[in-house]
Amino acid sequence: MINLNLLRTFCTLVEVGHFTQTAERLFMTQSGVSQQIKKLEQSLKTQLIIREGKSFYLTQNGEQLYQQGQQLLANANALSTSFTEDSHYQGKVSLMSPGSLGLKLYPYLLSIQQTHKALSIDYQFSSNRGIEQALTEHQLDIGLMTALPVGSDTIAQPLTQEPIVLVTPSQCETPDWQALQTLGFIDHPDAQHHAQLLLPANFSEFEHISQFSIRGKSNQISLILMPVALGLGFTVLPLHAASAFSEQNAIRIHHLENSVSEQVYICHHRRAQAANRVAFIKREIDAYLNTENSSNQQPSL
Missing domain, CATH: 1.10.10.10 (Winged helix-like DNA-binding domain superfamily/Winged helix DNA-binding domain)
Structure with missing residues (x-):
């Protein structure tokens, strides 16, 4: 040699x-x-x-x-x-989150990349199970999950609360039980989970999602509210997903009397040694999601 x-x-x-x-x-x-x-x-x-x-x-x-x-x-x-040389503003940062968080967070992270062009944001949407698997296999820097990881290799820290809301067509002003029965339900992959969180706290009649007629289903986060906007049914979603829908005038987001949120965790592999750029993006995510009126916030430099 x-x-x-x-x-x-x-x-x-x-x-x-x-x-x-x-x-x-x-x-x-x-x-x-x-x-x-x-x-x-x-x-x-x-x-x-x-x-x-x-x-x-x-x-x-x-x-x-x-x-x-x-x-x-x-x-x-x-x-x-x-x-x-471990720069805060250079290199790739890979992230995964549920679709609702991604609709809110990804555009913000791209605005950071516009400021620091040597950064590369690799953002994917996945289920909690898929996110934990990617972390376990060292394919991911940051995972945002709405459930605690099952395995011991993934470290989870509470990050923020994501409100769960009822979404109906815009003409439905008072979503009482009869109105929901008449509308029927628009299903999605996390629908049962979200419905079980929100509906029992606000409707004594609720027992299971099967009480509603299923009027449609989509597994694409950006399309779930399309049938709702057309008056075909109602659904239950995280607020971030409902707020990101392009046709806000065609839907009505209901903040019910007994509000319900699901915990969001920021996760990493137990043996991961986070680079400075990963720590920087983690701080930005924390500040953005936990600041009031965050939709108007600019990335900190």
Whole structure:
């Protein structure tokens, strides 16, 4: 294996073209430079330079070593720098969250990336189970979950509360039990979970989602409210998803008397060593989601 210190001395000598000046640049003696060149030749079992008085020229092997050695030294320097320079504003940060949080959070994180263009935000939507699996497999820097992880490899810290709301067509001003029965339910992957959180706290008649006629279903977070907007039924969603729907005039978001929220956790792998950029994004997420009127907030710099 080639000694990088000896190689660095050799390449510097070739660039400078003079033993004395090379010694000065490397803070060595001239004899020290000569000794290192000799050790390099011995380790490679080939002659690299031919001296002519106070000057020298490269052998064919010396020329080849210089060309390849420059690249080797550059790669070694880049590798070293990648470990010693841990910027808050450079590199990729990978995140996953449920769709509702993503609709609110992803545009904000992109505004941060516009300010710090060397950052790369990799944002995916997934279920709690999918998020925990990605964290366990070290495929993710940050996971935002609405349930505590099952396994011991994932560390979860409470982050914020996400309100759960009832959403009806805009013409439904008073969503009493009879009105909901008439409308019917628009189903989605987390519908039963959200309904079980909100409806029993506000309707004594509620026992199970099967009490309603299912009038449609979508697994795309941005499309769940489309049938609601068309008057085809009602649903129960996190507030972030309801507020992000493009046709707000066609729906009505109801904050019921007994409000209900689900806990949001920010998660990482137990053995993950967070880079500065990951810690920076975590702080931004915390500040954004926990600040009143956050929709008008600009990213902190």
